[in-house]
Amino acid sequence: MPLKADLDAIDWKILRELQNDGRMTNVELSSRVGISAPPCLRRVRRLEEAGIIRGYRALLNAPALGMDVVAFCLIGLHHQADAELKTFAERTRGWPIVRDAWMVSGESDFLLHCVASDLGTFQTFVIEELASAPNVDTVRTALTIRRVKDEGLVAFPS
Amino acid sequence: MPLKADLDAIDWKILRELQNDGRMTNVELSSRVGISAPPCLRRVRRLEEAGIIRGYRALLNAPALGMDVVAFCLIGLHHQADAELKTFAERTRGWPIVRDAWMVSGESDFLLHCVASDLGTFQTFVIEELASAPNVDTVRTALTIRRVKDEGLVAFPS
DNA sequence: CAAAATCGCGAAAGATTCTTGCGCGAAAGC
DNA sequence: GCTTTCGCGCAAGAATCTTTCGCGATTTTG
Numbered sequence: 223m224p225l226k227a228d229l230d231a232i233d234w235k236i237l238r239e240l241q242n243d244g245r246m247t248n249v250e251l252s253s254r255v256g257i258s259a260p261p262c263l264r265r266v267r268r269l270e271e272a273g274i275i276r277g278y279r280a281l282l283n284a285p286a287l288g289m290d291v292v293a294f295c296l297i298g299l300h301h302q303a304d305a306e307l308k309t310f311a312e313r314t315r316g317w318p319i320v321r322d323a324w325m326v327s328g329e330s331d332f333l334l335h336c337v338a339s340d341l342g343t344f345q346t347f348v349i350e351e352l353a354s355a356p357n358v359d360t361v362r363t364a365l366t367i368r369r370v371k372d373e374g375l376v377a378f379p380s
Numbered sequence: 381m382p383l384k385a386d387l388d389a390i391d392w393k394i395l396r397e398l399q400n401d402g403r404m405t406n407v408e409l410s411s412r413v414g415i416s417a418p419p420c421l422r423r424v425r426r427l428e429e430a431g432i433i434r435g436y437r438a439l440l441n442a443p444a445l446g447m448d449v450v451a452f453c454l455i456g457l458h459h460q461a462d463a464e465l466k467t468f469a470e471r472t473r474g475w476p477i478v479r480d481a482w483m484v485s486g487e488s489d490f491l492l493h494c495v496a497s498d499l500g501t502f503q504t505f506v507i508e509e510l511a512s513a514p515n516v517d518t519v520r521t522a523l524t525i526r527r528v529k530d531e532g533l534v535a536f537p538s
Numbered sequence: 539c540a541a542a543a544t545c546g547c548g549a550a551a552g553a554t555t556c557t558t559g560c561g562c563g564a565a566a567g568c
Numbered sequence: 569g570c571t572t573t574c575g576c577g578c579a580a581g582a583a584t585c586t587t588t589c590g591c592g593a594t595t596t597t598g
Contacts, residue, residue, distance in 0.1 A: 227444055237445070240438035244402045247556095249584060258548050263586070276439040280398035282534045286385055286432050287395070289534055294452075294484065294491055296522070311528040323529035326452065326522035333452055333522055337533055364454070364484035364491055370469040371481035375495055376440045376447055405585095407555060416577050421557070 227274055232257060234378065236265055237274070241374035244278040284337055291338040291365065295352060296330035298360035306357055307331065313355060319347050330362070385432055390415060392536065394423055395432070399532035402436040442495055449496040449523065453510060454488035456518035464515050465489065471513060477505050488520070 229237075235255040239246060246254075252262035269275045284292060299306060307325060314323040314334060322335040334352075338344035353361045387395075393413040397404060404412075410420035427433045442450060457464060465483060472481040472492060480493040492510075496502035511519045 229445075237438070237440060241440060242435075242437070244436035244438040247584065248586095257546095259584080260549090260586075260588095261547055264546085272444070274441050274444050276441050278402035278436060278438050279400070279532055280395070280402040280436055281434040282395060282399060282532065283432050283434050284533050286430070287387075287534055292482075292533075294482070314529050318535040320529060321531050321533055321535070322527070324450075324452070324522075325525040325528050327525055328522040329520060330522060332528070333524075337535065362487060364482075364486040364488060366491075367483040367485055369480070370483050370490070371472050371478060373479050374437055374440065375442050375450075375479055376445055377476040377479070377495065405555065406557095415575095417555080418557075418578090419576055422575085 227272055229274075233265060233269065236262070236269065237376070238378040240266070240275065240278075241376065241378075245280075288339050289337050291336075291341055291344045293336045293338075293344060293366060294364045295332075295334040295336055295348065296360075296362040296364075297332040297334065297352070297358060298329070299331045299357050300359045301357060302331055310355070310357060317347070317351060319344065330360070385430060387432075391423060391427065394420070394427065395534070396536040398424070398433065398436075399534065399536075403438075446497050447495050449494075449499055449502045451494045451496075451502060451524060452522045453490075453492040453494055453506065454518075454520040454522075455490040455492065455510070455516060456487070457489045457515050458517045459515060460489055468513070468515060475505070475509060477502065488518070 232255050236251065239251055239254050248263050248266065249259050251266070252259040255262060266275070284290075297310070299310060310332060311323070311325060314320045314332070319336050319338050320334045321337050324333045325331065326333050336344065336347070338347065348361060348363060352358065390413050394409065397409055397412050406421045406424065407417050409424070410417040413420060424433070442448075455468070457468060468490060469481070469483060472478045472490070477494050477496050478492045479495050482491045483489065484491050494502065494505070496505065506519060506521060510516065
């Protein structure tokens with residue numbers, strides 16, 4: 223997984239198209255980026271094997287699936303030594319309510335993206351699991367009202 | 381897009397599999413969920429048309445693509461009337477550095493998920509665009525150190 | 539500067555997958 | 569108990585995937 227890949231314009235087009243529609247067929251993709259199907263498939267495979275494409279994911283509608291609460295939690299720890307950070311990181315992986323988690327620098331040490339079926343479930347999680355976990359100092363929560371923008375991780379020109 | 385769908389066990393399996401690998405072929409998917417290909421494809425189409433599957437996305441490796449800075453920004457506005465919230469939400473859509481944005485309740489009004497090529501670019505954005513945008517009161521930033529957990533939005537049992 | 543090597547594209551073909559139509563059986567409603 | 573409804577799975581044709589191979593262009597090397 224090279225940290226800096228040399229990609230040409232067609233590779234960038236492929237990445238943009240697959241970020242927008244990861245289930246597009248290879249012939250459709252090849253047509254959009256302007257080459258024929260075989261080399262297009264080879265490029266996609268190469269991008270996957272190089273780790274530039276980390277995977278593919280269906281985007282699910284959380285409220286339609288009974289997940290009405292989406293929130294972010296900013297966590298401050300008492301001690302930020304490497305071992306403590308790893309311990310808390312490991313703990314987040316055991317909490318199904320936490321969907322994504324980031325170690326951050328700034329006023330907090332971790333940022334958690336949480337999804338729960340209802341407010342009670344989320345509050346119980348925050349109080350009984352999060353805030354009472356070892357080494358947790360502060361927990362600030364931000365309940366989401368609505369998603370305002372939702373694009374892929376990487377910006378493409380045009 | 382019904383806010384509460386009635387899904388059976390097979391539908392849930394489909395959603396779980398496609399959240400984990402959105403590019404899986406339909407025959408592979410049908411084999412994993414235990415039905416034959418045609419009804420499996422019909423179910424996927426139904427989930428897509430119902431808006432339960434909102435789309436598919438390739439997950440890209442940001443640092444490998446020269447995007448070394450991932451950060452979150454918490455924005456507080458001076459005035460939180462509906463019009464002002466909509467105005468700021470619209471503004472976030474014009475900033476390519478902002479990849480996802482949420483309107484939130486709590487100490488801040490918006491949470492922005494930002495990606496930039498380097499720290500200078502990000503800092504320039506924060507100072508010259510974000511903090512100096514109309515109606516912006518406070519900007520708190522959290523630079524990410526590393527991603528600690530990365531799963532789909534919806535949790536599935538087992 | 540020319541020869542050789544490397545690289546990636548695209549045509550062709552066989553294997554796989556997608557997609558539709560249809561018959562069947564089970565569950566629900568009258 | 570009969571009818572209707574619903575969803576599964578078989579089968580077949582269409583589309584797609586995937587490999588192989590030859591060609592041309594660019595780069596490297598002598």
